[in-house]
Amino acid sequence: MISIIKTIHLSCIVLSFSGFFVRGIWMLQDSVRLRQRWVKTAPHIIDTLLLASAIILAVQMRISPLVHAWLMAKIIALLVYIGAGMVALRFGRSRNVRLGAWVFGLLTFMYIVSVAFSKSVMGWFVYF
Numbered sequence: 001m002i003s004i005i006k007t008i009h010l011s012c013i014v015l016s017f018s019g020f021f022v023r024g025i026w027m028l029q030d031s032v033r034l035r036q037r038w039v040k041t042a043p044h045i046i047d048t049l050l051l052a053s054a055i056i057l058a059v060q061m062r063i064s065p066l067v068h069a070w071l072m073a074k075i076i077a078l079l080v081y082i083g084a085g086m087v088a089l090r091f092g093r094s095r096n097v098r099l100g101a102w103v104f105g106l107l108t109f110m111y112i113v114s115v116a117f118s119k120s121v122m123g124w125f126v127y128f
Contacts, residue, residue: 005056012050017109019043020085024102027089034089073121074112081108 019042026034033039058064058071065072084105092098114123 002060005053009053012046015046016050069121070115070119074115077108077112081105
């Protein structure tokens with residue numbers, strides 16, 4: 001069962017990142033595609049599945065963010081990522097602000113992945 005949940009989680013990670021990346025490019029191009037209903041709905045479904053699978057995995061593996069600092073770092077970084085995404089795709093007042101928020105969101109996403117792999121708050125920097 002845990003392998004199925006992990007597969008769902010990993011698939012949602014790829015879909016979430018891909019969707020954010022593509023929507024960022026469309027935002028930079030001022031594309032009408034961003035206004036399509038499925039483009040607005042799909043990320044919420046994917047991210048809900050991603051979060052639900054993460055919670056299920058943490059419960060099944062008995063991992064708590066209060067005990068494991070790396071998991072708390074991922075949760076905090078997730079909130080930062082969500083904020084950056086909101087600025088990049090909705091609330092940024094200028095193209096440069098939206099671009100900066102999008103790049104910051106992409107870097108935050110990569111940090112979250114690095115923490116997941118390294119199981120360290122330092123992420124990939126732990127290897128240097």
